[in-house]
Amino acid sequence: MNIPALRAFVCAARESSFSRAADQLHLTQPGLSKRIAGLEDSLRVQLFDRIGRRTVLTEAGRTFLPFALRILNEADQAGQALKALQPAQTGRLYLATTQHIGLYYLKPLLGEFVRHYPGIDIEVDFKTSVESHRLLSAGEMELGFMSEPPLHEQSLEYIPVLDERLCFAVSANHVLALQPEVTLHDLTLHPALLPGPNTRFRRLIENLFSEQGLALDVRQPSNYLEALRMLAETGLGWSALPLVMITPELVRLPLQPYEPSRTIMLAYHRKVSLSGPARLFLDWVREHGLTQPEPTPD
Template identity: 45%
Template sequence: MDTQSLQAFLAVADTSSFSRAAEQLHLTQPAVSKRIAVLENQTRARLFDRIGRRVSLTEAGQVLLPRARQILVMVDDSRRALGNLTGDVSGSLTLATSHHIGLHRLPPILGAYVKHHPEVRLDLRFLDSEQAYQGVLDGEIEIAVVTLAAEPDPQLQVVPMWIDRLCFVAARDHELARHGRLSLATLCEHNAVLPGPLTFTRQLIQARLADRGLRVSVTQSTNYLETLKMMATAGLGWSLLPEQMVAQEIAAGTLARLDVDASPVERPLGYLVHRDRTLSNAARSMLARLDEVREKAALSWPER
């Protein structure tokens, strides 16, 4: 099996489309179809069912899928291991981050990195933290700088870097903004705008409320915190957002910080890599820079 055919197979499997796979690989659709045909000939099995516009994996395709990922990861690891022998910090580095961290935490780190390592081609991907986790597990991403899960996969090396303290906010003319100290129960009587239910941040909030036997009514959800800030400012509901992110709006009076009778809600931010992956020199240099920032942040958390 050649790696190009396997790459085409994964692209079609991930997108459920030959045309989208072709766009992803910068190939024509016939070229992708040819590579799949070659792979099906080599495996002596049909890998996809094509019914109308729908493309789905056959049983043989489902068996091949995890093995194809493993093969490509092993090939990439071998290339990196050989490339590392030169000692050069060059080649490509695939780094994923959430939109919030990418906007508010990473710019100075990335700026210094590209200045010192101009030979590195930085492939920066903005993803939800949960998608970035999976990308590292699948071997598609070398480093992810994201919101950390409460219980990370043991295959991952997870290093905390910052604590993001969250605060309850609402529009300045919202009913809650006219209250004094609020209980969580009173807060839950009003609609909220929060991250999606599968996000680490939402799970953190729900766990806090569940400890009090409470449930929240979420009328709008999005994984983009900047959008949540806009919706809260517009009066669509209260929200829970990073202090650093809403400080300017609170100072300007467009958002009100709610005085809620609860201990601070905090979420850990940091980086993660796969324990079994051979990291490129470019990735090692990025980790060194991230560790410098971590030390300056004076966080003494143990590595998990």
């Protein structure tokens, strides 16, 4: 058996015609017939019957077909794995990231990578950390940036790339901004603008207050931090936002000892053979990491 002969057999079985199979494989009909005849000789069985103009599988052919398909699939996977071992500076890189990470941290990293590897076509897909985690776990994605994942899967490898500090902030006109000193208890007296309870961000803040025996008056307008920032800027309440998102319209409250942080990670599946572009990008991130931009100056 050899791969070209197996492909000829599978194509002829699918098309029920040697002539159509030969056209699809860009072979002459005698050339395709020769490959199949050689396969039949090696197996010592007849794989096809000719009935008029139709070519149909024999019982032996029907039995052998699923095995041939599996062999070809294994051969294709082997070829892809070997190809992935070669340094690939061309091809497609499919990268998932949260909107927040993409907007605030990825631009300089991607810009430098594109300049060094112009032959790689990068497709960036904005997904939540939960979505990326699910797709990576299912082997449907190569690389994904996320904030700390909902849970650590043993099948995934997590590379910490940035510790992101979260700050307590209010509008410059908010009453908390006018106080010379602020405590966590003071924050509980005002509405908190936070993401939904199913997010790690929300649990991180709630745990901080729970450890102090404090309860929050949480308003849940959006899971998007940009929307929370806008609402905080209007004075509707206080929020916890990454340092990079503190704008001139906001005041960072003097609660630095209590400011939590979360880890931004790049994840991939340990058992998925990464493509050449993906391995290049992974090495690039390991070497350069993400950088924390300066917050907008007052």
